[in-house]
Amino acid sequence: MYHLTSKLVIYKNINEDSILFRLAAICQQLDNGNYVREDLISDIYIEINRLLDLSTQYGFDKNLWHNYLAFILAMAQNPFTIVSEKVGTNTGTVNKFVKNDYKIFKQLFDYDFSKLENELGIDCFSIITDYDAVVKSEQIFNKNVSEKVQQLSNSIEQAKDEKELYKIVTDFYKLHGVGDIGLNKAFRVSTDGNSSILCPITTTSDIKLEDLVGYESQKKELLQNTEAFVIGRKANNVLLYGDAGTGKSASIKAVLNQYYDQGLRMIEVYKHEFKELPKIIDVIKNRNYRFIIYMDDLSFEEFEIEYKYLKAVIEGGLESKPENVLIYATSNRRHLIRETWSDRSDMSEDELHRSDTVNEKVSLAERFGVKIGYYNPQRKDFFNIVTTLARRHPEIKLTDEELESLANKWEIRHGGMSGRTAQQFIDSLLGTVGNPDD
Incomplete structure (x- = not known):
């Protein structure tokens, strides 16, 4: 040998x-x-x-x-x-x-x-x-x-x-x-200094966009931008913002599953890892794939400066962002960076031109050409989510009226109406199926 x-x-x-x-x-x-x-x-x-x-x-x-x-x-x-x-x-x-x-x-x-x-x-x-x-x-x-x-x-x-x-x-x-x-579809930043900057995520969610009930216009806009990117046309960075539990992160994961076999890959990056973005881009810029850098639950307090790394990568610097890389982020804040009432005034004890700082903060969100809002559903839409999810499980024998009554009690005790709350309610029902006391 x-x-x-x-x-x-x-x-x-x-x-x-x-x-x-x-x-x-x-x-x-x-x-x-x-x-x-x-x-x-x-x-x-x-x-x-x-x-x-x-x-x-x-x-x-x-x-x-x-x-x-x-x-x-x-x-x-x-x-x-x-x-x-x-x-x-x-x-x-x-x-x-x-x-x-x-x-x-x-x-x-x-x-x-x-x-x-x-x-x-x-x-x-x-x-x-x-x-x-x-x-x-x-x-x-x-x-x-x-x-x-x-x-x-x-x-x-x-x-x-x-x-x-x-x-x-x-x-x-x-x-x-x-x-x-x-050979892998998703990656995170490696913590092993002796290996590549990217570490494969070997078990990923198999969620599909059709699994998410509602938000049809939001999903359509996200799909249009992603499909343009995958086939090589111009596309924008995307910010999904709005209420918690409405399916922002799930939508991005579903997009990966839909376009993986067409060459889409995803890299999950947290804000404390933003300084690694230039290294990540250097690794992927010449590969024969399309990469979405995924930032979940992105937001900054006013004293945090990591957003400067992100701004530099998205726009600015001598080396431009490669055409095979986009950034998709989710956030509960549309402007990403926390603002205070003092930000609204050009008067500050320690800064002469406060409005310039405000503009710098707000400009981060403007780097995302597509901004899609996800908001908590109205009661009718919430019950539609509940009943649609329930009908995917034949073992749940409750009528629509019974589901609505129980779901109403559940959401009051568990954080209000959202897609996440609806799924948690269905999971609780599935957990009691077959229990003689249910």
């Missing part, structure tokens, strides 16, 4: 501490005859353990060795894979090196571990190449990556040679993308 991995060129930047390279080093020791049997077996089991951990993280099944090699190809970020992400199969002298690498990967796929197993008296490789994984909840593993990698693995298994493998992998790059950014 070592004589294969040592000849990689385009994929040479695989981590030297990877399972692949460490197994290759183990195979080299075996070929040289320079090893202590117990130590070599121990080293092999360490790598098998790492492979099992990775397989659990990504929900791999059947041939874990094949899945692992496909995972390496799917996650490899280098100039060739990034270009392939944009154009798929392409021409150029570099393809000679690429096809040589794919010939090596094909040999790795077909690698016979029986010599190693017979020499050391172990069977762990036979087990991992015919593995029956325990069925796991989607909350445990990264489903976005799992399905794509296993699809790639199955396709490579059918490839006759490096030419077919080249077409399979470059088509995969064009269709699904490369690395974490290509």
Whole structure:
């Protein structure tokens, strides 16, 4: 195996501490005859353990060795894979090196571990190449990556040679993308200083816009702007403002689910992380995706200055915001920054031109070309939300009149009329279904 991995060129930047390279080093020791049997077996089991951990993280099944090699190809970020992400199969002298690498990967796929197993008296490789994984909840593993990698693995298994493998992998790059950014739909700012600035969010909500009852004009305006952005037309930053619990955040999450397969990705950023925005944009500006930087519950007290970072990114500075990046924010405040009565006056004990400061604060909201208001529903609309949500659950047998009566009592005790209150009321009903005391 070592004589294969040592000849990689385009994929040479695989981590030297990877399972692949460490197994290759183990195979080299075996070929040289320079090893202590117990130590070599121990080293092999360490790598098998790492492979099992990775397989659990990504929900791999059947041939874990094949899945692992496909995972390496799917996650490899280098100039060739990034270009392939944009154009798929392409021409150029570099393809000679690429096809040589794919010939090596094909040999790795077909690698016979029986010599190693017979020499050391172990069977762990036979087990991992015919593995029956325990069925796991989607909350445990990264489903976005799992399905794509296993699809790639199955396709490579059918490839006759490096030419077919080249077409399979470059088509995969064009269709699904490369690395974490290509294979995941949502990200947060990483707190690990040794890794990328972006960390994948592996379990995301599957909510759809049709799941949100009401607010049709608001959803339509949000969709129009997002669709224009996704297909490459001009679009605006969006501010969803208004009452709490009205579906602002849910609408943005639903938009991601609707356009993910068209190349939309989302990055969640909190205001204390705004200083990282230039780094984030530097990572994503040349990728073949559309990115929404999502800021939930955005607002500032008058003494907070993080909004200056945001203003600089949206508009201003020598480097303009890339055309593949928009900012979507939600807030309970339309102007985002808290104002006081003293802001209304040009008189201040400590500032000569108070109105200039007010203008600076208000101008932040003006950076959002689309502002959409979400307000608490009227009583009739609230009951419509309740009954619509209830009818999605046949186990709730109450009549509309009974639902309205109970919902009226619920909202009085639980924060008033809103979509969130309605959903909480339905959840409470579902929690008591089948209870003899309900």
